Structure formats: C-alpha cells, structure tokens
Amino acid sequence: MKIDEILQLVDAVSKSTLTEFKYEEGAVKLSLKKTIKTVPAEAALEPVLTIQAPAAPNQPASSPANPAPAAAAASDPAGEETVSAPAAEGKIVKSPLVGTFYAAPSEDAAPFVNIGDSVKEGQVLAIVEAMKLMNDIESDYAGTVAEVLVENGDTVEYGQPLFVIK
Numbered sequence: 001m002k003i004d005e006i007l008q009l010v011d012a013v014s015k016s017t018l019t020e021f022k023y024e025e026g027a028v029k030l031s032l033k034k035t036i037k038t039v040p041a042e043a044a045l046e047p048v049l050t051i052q053a054p055a056a057p058n059q060p061a062s063s064p065a066n067p068a069p070a071a072a073a074a075s076d077p078a079g080e081e082t083v084s085a086p087a088a089e090g091k092i093v094k095s096p097l098v099g100t101f102y103a104a105p106s107e108d109a110a111p112f113v114n115i116g117d118s119v120k121e122g123q124v125l126a127i128v129e130a131m132k133l134m135n136d137i138e139s140d141y142a143g144t145v146a147e148v149l150v151e152n153g154d155t156v157e158y159g160q161p162l163f164v165i166k
Helices: 003-015
Strands: 020-025 028-033 048-051 073-075 081-084 091-094 099-102 124-130 133-138 143-148 161-165
Touching: 003 020, 003 028, 124 161
Parallel strands: none
Antiparallel strands: 020 028, 048 081, 073 081, 091 161, 099 124, 124 133, 143 161
C-alpha cells in the first residue's frame, strides 16, 4: 500500500462518522481510531467542547452558559457529550488532517506565531503530525493572529479550527 493511499484512507475516515477502521491486505495491516479529547467546560470559547458526565450523581452536569441555538450535541460510546461552541469572528485556519498539533518546530524553539503577530498568506503557523509525518499548517489569509484555538500537543481533527486571523 502506498503512502498516498494511506493518506486517502485517513482523510476518508476523518470525514466520516466512523470511530474505528481496520484494513488488511497481505502483510499490510492498518488500524485507524478516532478519539475525542475531553475539554473542561471553562473552555467554552473553543470551537468544539467535550463535557464528561458529572463525577458525583447529586451534582448537575456542567454546560456552557448560553449555548448557541444551533449547537449540535452527540453522544459517543465512552459516555462523553460533544457540543459545538459559537464560531469566533475572523478568518479561520482549519486543520487539513487528523493528528497532533505543534506550535513550534521543536520543544525548545519559539512558536511559529503568537497572538498579535502579523502573518502573510502561505506563512507556516504550526505543524500537525500524522503517522510520523510533519505537515506544515500554512495561513490561507494575510492579517493578524487574533486567537490560537488549540494547545501545543493537542490532538486535532480534520476541519477543526486552529487559528483566527483578523
């Protein structure tokens, strides 16, 4: 199986509602799994918010204040609930693939960009690692970085907003 074919499978699984995919052909075995990261309710400004069931049965479940009317909620098998938060204002740079987000080229290096930095179209904003391949995330827009929507080392999904450029 070629790398391009594997990347096409990763993209197809990322876009689908599948949570797990296994493929075998001869000696090649491929297993893809989606995981949903849990984010505290205080992070209501995040584009995607995951809330765990309450720890104590007598306490009410935490939820974002004034959820958007169009907020979609879905349950996954692990008992977590996903809620979409209102979109941030500005131009959104989204993740083109599933992987691990890195704000800097190495652990001891400065981030590619910080809030308030001016960016040009095509400038590298971050890296998303997928299947041990480092993929540059380039800005589709010129402007100023208004928000960084993910933390260094976070797992990101296909199409997940990463930056707001104004």
